[in-house]
Amino acid sequence: MELTKPFPVLETKRLFLREVVPSDAASILTYLSDQEVMEYFGMEPFQSEQDALEEIQWYNEIFSNKTGIRWGITIKGNDAVIGSCGFHDLSKKHVRGEIGAELSKDYWRKGIMTEALSAIIPYGFNHFNLMRIQALIEPPNTASIRLFERIGFSREGLLRKYEYTCGKFDDLYMYSLLKTD
Template sequence: MENEFPVIETKRLILREATKADAGDMLDYLTDIEVVKHMGLEPFQTVDEVWEEIGWYQSIRKEGTGIRWGITMKDNGKVIGSCGFLNRAPKHFRAEVGYELNQAHWGKGIAGEALEAVVRYGYHHFQLERIEALIEPANIPSQRLVEKQGFKREGLLRHYEYTCGKFDDLLMYSLIKKDLKII
């Protein structure tokens, strides 16, 4: 792991480290039930909860099990979502990808642009062979997003997680390095 947090730039976005200074921007979307309902989280209530989330981002990077970028628009630098890896298993050359985006930016191709950049980073810098996405069956927009990126649906993981007082089924999607058209 590098000491300096890697910054990824795309046509419209800068993906960078989320810090405590971004907590207010992040609270805007993490309080939105529509944003968090498929994340296994209750809507956030306080800035302290956002600080805990940022602390989790820092801990997975320090442990080498993941990395999470704050998604910002180039024009204003405001964090409007996040995207990154978790449950990274270097021994097996795989990681899970996750993301969320402020509802005000849905339907503009931003999540796809961020996801594509993060996937490329994973293949180049972590030498990943397999990237997984675990998605609730009701989250059709997320399924469409990963399918557009080339992910293949592998099956249903029944009662895979216990979140918000219930067991959740999750669809397993994967993208194998050779599936990518351009790396």
């Protein structure tokens, strides 16, 4: 499980997945300040560019600490970050990691996230040699449930009152995809 500079850039038919840098803070604030985008994110909508800079700092920390990686999603021909995806809580011992993603609602239902996740999942299995990639999804988040089921993830169960975020306890479905699936 190796995370080293330079930051890996992934390319798909329509997208570049690249490192998020401080100059991306305004782009990130645009979508992470949107109540609809943040509804199932486990955080309140961002209020300032400082909030976005702190998120970027977290991306840098998980990469530096080798516990995760988060790519900024950009459309080819436009360098603005429209979302992000990646892995966190990477466990070398248990050969697993958690996947997460979010996208500006201007790009919902266009296959962007399917394309982005289809690039990073093989990266997780091959580069980090993961056996298991897991996703935690709030039951009302039907769009994410459909997305993860469409790309091959299986629902394993419900984690009751698993997280306390935004002043409430959230149930979460556990989804997984195994390298052997």
